[in-house]
Amino acid sequence: MMQMMNTLFLMFAKLSAFSFGGGYVMIPIMLRELESNRLLDPAKVTDIVAIAGMSPGSVAVNAAVGLGYYVSKINGMGAWGVLPAFLGIALPCATIVIVVASFFFKIYKHPRVQSALYGLRPAIAGIVLYAAVKLAKSGGMLLSGADTVIPSGWxxxxxxxxxxxxxxxxxxxxxxxxxxxxxxxxxxxxxxxxxxxxxxxxx
Amino acid sequence: MEKFFEIFLTFFKLGTFSFGGGYAMIPLIEREVCRNKKWIDKEDLYDVFAVSEALPGAIALNASTFVGYRVAGIPGAVAALLGNLLPSVLIVWVLVAAFLQVKDNAYVQNAMNGIRPAIIALITFAAYKIGKSGIKDRITPFIFVGAFAACYFFHLPPMPVIICAALTGLAVGAVKAHKAHKSGGEQK
Structure with missing residues (x-):
C-alpha cells in the first residue's frame, strides 16, 4: 500500500511540476504516467476526466483527485489515493509559486523565456491532439480493438x-x-x- | 490570522462556484479579489494569469496561490491554495464514489458513450486554442507535427518532447537574434 501511495504521489508531483498549460493539457501526461505504471487503462481515464470537467474548480486538479481515488478504490485501498493526489498537486504548486514566481515575474518578459514559450506552444498543441486521438481509440471511436468497440454503435x-x-x-x-x-x-x-x-x- | 481565514474563505468560495478551471475563473476572481476585496488591481491580475500560464501546473491553482502570496506572503499563498483545492477534492471524491456505484447501469453506460466523444472534443478544442496562439509562422507548424508524431508514432513520453520543444524555441530565438544583429538590427 505504501508503495502505491508513493507511486501516486510521485506521479502527480511530477505532473504538477513539469506540465505546462493546465486543464486538459495535463491529460496526455497523466495518461502516459498511469499507463507506464500499469495503474489504469486509458478508457477509464476518459470517464474520470468527464467527472472532473463537470465538477467545480480546476479541471487538472479534479482529474488528479478523481484518478487518485479511482486507482486506490479499484486496488482495494479505499479512499487513500486522494491524499497522495492532493499532496502531489499542492506541494509543487506552493513551492513553484512561492520560490519561482517572485523572480519569474521579473524575467517573464525576457527574450529567452519568450523563445522557450515560442517552441513550447505548438509542441503542446501536438501533444494534446495526440491525447485526444489516443482517448478516441481507447473509447471505441477510432481504430478500436475488439475489446473497445461499442456494440450498439454504427x-x-x-x-x-x-x-x-x-x-x-x-x-x-x-x-x-x-x-x-x-x-x-x-x-x-x-x-x-x-x-x-x-x-x-x-x- | 484573520487575514489567513479571509483569504482561505474567499478562495474556498471561488473554488466551489467556478466551473471549467483556468481562464473560466478570471471573471470570478476579478470580481471577488479586485472589486470586492480590493486586494490587487486588474492589470496585476492579468499579469498574474500570464505568469501562471507560463509556470507548470494547473493555471487556476497557480493564479490563486499567486494572488494569496501577493496579499499576505507565504501564509496567504497557503491559505489560497488550500481554499482553492479543498472544494474540488471533496466534490470529486463524492462524484467518483457515486460513479463507481452506478457505472455498470445500462443508462449510465450509454450516457458515458455520449459523454466520451464530447470530452474528446473538449480536449481537441484545447489543442486548437493553444495551436492558434502558438502556430503562427513557417517553423511552428513543423514543431506541432513533430511533437504529435513523436508521441503517436515513436511513443515518446510528453516530457522529453516538451523539453526538446523548449530547446528548439531557444535555438530559433538565438538564430533570429543573430540574424537581426548581423543586419545591423534593422530587421526584426
Whole structure:
C-alpha cells in the first residue's frame, strides 16, 4: 500500500511540476504516467476526466483527485489515493509559486523565456491532439480493438479492421462545432451529450 | 490570522462556484479579489494569469496561490491554495464514489458513450486554442507535427518532447537574434 501511495504521489508531483498549460493539457501526461505504471487503462481515464470537467474548480486538479481515488478504490485501498493526489498537486504548486514566481515575474518578459514559450506552444498543441486521438481509440471511436468497440454503435470496418464509429463521430463533430462557434460552457456540453448518449446508444 | 481565514474563505468560495478551471475563473476572481476585496488591481491580475500560464501546473491553482502570496506572503499563498483545492477534492471524491456505484447501469453506460466523444472534443478544442496562439509562422507548424508524431508514432513520453520543444524555441530565438544583429538590427 505504501508503495502505491508513493507511486501516486510521485506521479502527480511530477505532473504538477513539469506540465505546462493546465486543464486538459495535463491529460496526455497523466495518461502516459498511469499507463507506464500499469495503474489504469486509458478508457477509464476518459470517464474520470468527464467527472472532473463537470465538477467545480480546476479541471487538472479534479482529474488528479478523481484518478487518485479511482486507482486506490479499484486496488482495494479505499479512499487513500486522494491524499497522495492532493499532496502531489499542492506541494509543487506552493513551492513553484512561492520560490519561482517572485523572480519569474521579473524575467517573464525576457527574450529567452519568450523563445522557450515560442517552441513550447505548438509542441503542446501536438501533444494534446495526440491525447485526444489516443482517448478516441481507447473509447471505441477510432481504430478500436475488439475489446473497445461499442456494440450498439454504427461501426465501419475495412477487412476486419475497425475504422470509425459514426454515432460518436457525430457527437464529437457537433460538440467541436459548438465549442468553436458559441461560448457554450463545457459543463452544459458534458451534461447534454450524456442525455444524447442515453437515446443515441440506448435505442 | 484573520487575514489567513479571509483569504482561505474567499478562495474556498471561488473554488466551489467556478466551473471549467483556468481562464473560466478570471471573471470570478476579478470580481471577488479586485472589486470586492480590493486586494490587487486588474492589470496585476492579468499579469498574474500570464505568469501562471507560463509556470507548470494547473493555471487556476497557480493564479490563486499567486494572488494569496501577493496579499499576505507565504501564509496567504497557503491559505489560497488550500481554499482553492479543498472544494474540488471533496466534490470529486463524492462524484467518483457515486460513479463507481452506478457505472455498470445500462443508462449510465450509454450516457458515458455520449459523454466520451464530447470530452474528446473538449480536449481537441484545447489543442486548437493553444495551436492558434502558438502556430503562427513557417517553423511552428513543423514543431506541432513533430511533437504529435513523436508521441503517436515513436511513443515518446510528453516530457522529453516538451523539453526538446523548449530547446528548439531557444535555438530559433538565438538564430533570429543573430540574424537581426548581423543586419545591423534593422530587421526584426
Amino acid at each position: 461501426n465501419i470496418s475495412y477487412r476486419l479492421h475497425h475504422i470509425i464509429e459514426l454515432k460518436s463521430l457525430a457527437v464529437f463533430a457537433v460538440a467541436f462545432l459548438l465549442l468553436m462557434k458559441t461560448k457554450l460552457h463545457p459543463i452544459f456540453l458534458i451534461i447534454t451529450s450524456g442525455v444524447v448518449g442515453i437515446f443515441l446508444f440506448g435505442f
